[in-house]
Amino acid sequence: AQTVTQSQPEMSVQEAETVTLSCTYDTSESNYYLFWYKQPPSRQMILVIRQEAYKQQNATENRFSVNFQKAAKSFSLKISDSQLGDTAMYFCAFMTAQGGSEKLVFGKGTKLTVNP
């Protein structure tokens, strides 16, 4: 079974600075999908970024980018120019590419606080 590990329960960063959230995963599959989701205090799950494992190029979405190291099974999220609205729980998630399953396996999350 796949597992996702987020080793940083909490992190904080000053507004406008850069922060990196860590995520490692364990799988025997060669093709899969990785995600970062944001859950603000409203508890609405919001997709931040998605990476397909067969793509070597790291995904980017505006201020959010990932460092995908397939061999190391690492998938970190970098948030540049942090904003107060980035304060939230961030979950790393894994999805297999095999079969028809689209269920997500989530890490335990990292609580990010952006300080003014």
Next chain:
Amino acid sequence: GAVVSQHPSWVICKSGTSVKIECRSLDFQATTMFWYRQFPKQSLMLMATSNEGSKATYEQGVEKDKFLINHASLTLSTLTVTSAHPEDSSFYICSASTARKNEKLFFGSGTQLSVL
């Protein structure tokens, strides 16, 4: 963008009663819907996968007779918590996907269930 509506957003019920939670895809047909449970300050745990027109697939350890899932149409899935007890108090979130694998998964806004 696609929207998933989840209702109610919160519900309080007495122990022993049943509660129904609805998850609707508003502008797309969701062949598959997922039900997650989230305890305070914890991650999302998949409870079951709901496919339109067929029986739901439950994750290990989830009581199918307690958490009844119905996916009668391509736009509606319901989760019924039967004979609710205080330990069932939790935040329940649904997500929905289209038939195209790994299109963006859309999450409902969640339902906070409190059982007295």
